[in-house]
Amino acid sequence: MPAPDTIPGPDNQVDAGVGGRLTELLDRTVARRSIHHAMFAVSAGDGERRWSGAAGPVDAAGTPLQPGTPFFIASVTKRFIVTLVLQASERGELGLDDAIVDHLETEVTDGLHVLDGVDHTPAITIRHLLSHTSGLPDYFDKPRSGRPSLFRQLAAGQDLVWTFDDLVRMSREEHTPHFPPQDLSADRQRARYSDTGFQLLIAILERATGQSFAALLTERIFVPVGLDHTWLPGRSESVAPTVAPAPICAKAQPLELPGMIESSNDLYSTTGDLLAFQRALIEGELFNDPATVGLLTERSNLLRNMIPNRYGLGTWIFRVSRLAGPGRRPVTLVGHAGVTGTWLFHCPELDLHLAGTIDQSTFFARSAPFRIMGRILRAWDG
16 A cells, blocks of 8 residues: 555646536536545646546545545556557567467366357457457356356445456356357457456466566556556555545445455556556557557447447447537547446547546446546536
């Protein structure tokens, strides 16, 4: 845990009208949804116009939340994972079309994807995992032999601990694949969101590079981009001292979920660090060839079990409708969201970056970021 010494402060550079609308939206979001607290950050592509804000208490004493407070980013971490995979591909440590059986022990892969009596595991590639087209079930979201899913237990505020071996066993013994690994040369593929695939990707990265996930994040992303307030809980610490992270809550009730947070392999970060990472990512600064970033959205498929419903490689692509968009025109959001109501997206049409959280374990937290981001775009655009 980082030392509770410092916290990045806001550095807002917008006119009073934009700042006022964003502040009103932030306050209204917390009040209307019985949300304990929330953080929003918005930045133009060049970083010249920017705004961040926070509302609600950070602790039982009522201490006001600050915009630079770290928070659990949940599946926004998948943007970091896909970055590491593409970097490893550039370095020749793995190939996107490599079979996962070539990178994982047989104890992991044997019988992992059995459908109608056929083991399809040898056909699964790294690209399948990145695009959710493997058909593997989601260990986090599926009920387990008469027990509630891990997600439902999160929503109920129940802390749990699991290991990589546990999730492999759950996937093999307690869940059924949805469909065979898809033909990626076809015009369209079936896709279904699966956290299992991204946990397998972490294991593949570690074996292919000979480094731990925490070490890869630090060496290949955190240090090059200067992410001083981002860390992998239980495995690394932030570069700079910072305050304790904001809690995840069930509506107005803060929860203690250290086991689940550490087991998830997801990060803590700040809105400032997330925006810096996203700028470096989409500008190609994290790759030897800047064109590599184009692989994230080169193709996309319709997800059957998530909103928004298109997915590239480790990347959600969400279309904001004309009615919900700024100036009554449709725009696109490209990035990722997390189950606790976190988001990190870029709007190409406006060249605008958005990051934030509502830190909620409740079911509506999955879809809330997309409604909130539409309102942020309208507030920014006036």
